[in-house]
Amino acid sequence: MNLIVFGYFAAFFTAVSFLPQAIKTVRTRETAGLSLLTYLFLFLGSLSWFIYGLYLTDYPLMVTNSLTTVFTGIILYLIFSERNNKYN
Amino acid sequence: MNLIVFGYFAAFFTAVSFLPQAIKTVRTRETAGLSLLTYLFLFLGSLSWFIYGLYLTDYPLMVTNSLTTVFTGIILYLIFSERNNKYN
Known part of the structure; x- marks a missing residue:
């Protein structure tokens, strides 16, 4: 098996x-177990990959990271709205 | 500003x-709000990126994804051990 398929698995x-x-958190609003810092990093990371994808004109990078930016952005917003000033 | 810096932000x-x-979940064992399916995808995704990095001999890909594979693996194990047969 050609190992390049792992690139496709990984992207998917x-x-x-x-x-x-995102679906679970929208439905349940159960954010107590979620790390705010993790979702802040994930959101900023996805957004940075997306911008880097624009810079390289790399469509797989743009497509995957526009999705993760939206999903992690929704989760981050819900964590913020459910609790304030609890950084972990 | 050169947009290539977003690649470094993203990787970090x-x-x-x-x-x-991982730290939060190890400490609190609070896994009710965490999606098992998300951590399964993240673990398999990180592992796939790591293998793809080996294939390309791409050290940034290997380093970042060995870390995320370990962290998401720990979280996935804790979700499994805290509850059984609840796929969401």
């Missing part, structure tokens, strides 16, 4: 990974 | 993103 898993968490 | 945020969540 990364692109869809935060959709179940 | 991605590498450290799951550390606060």
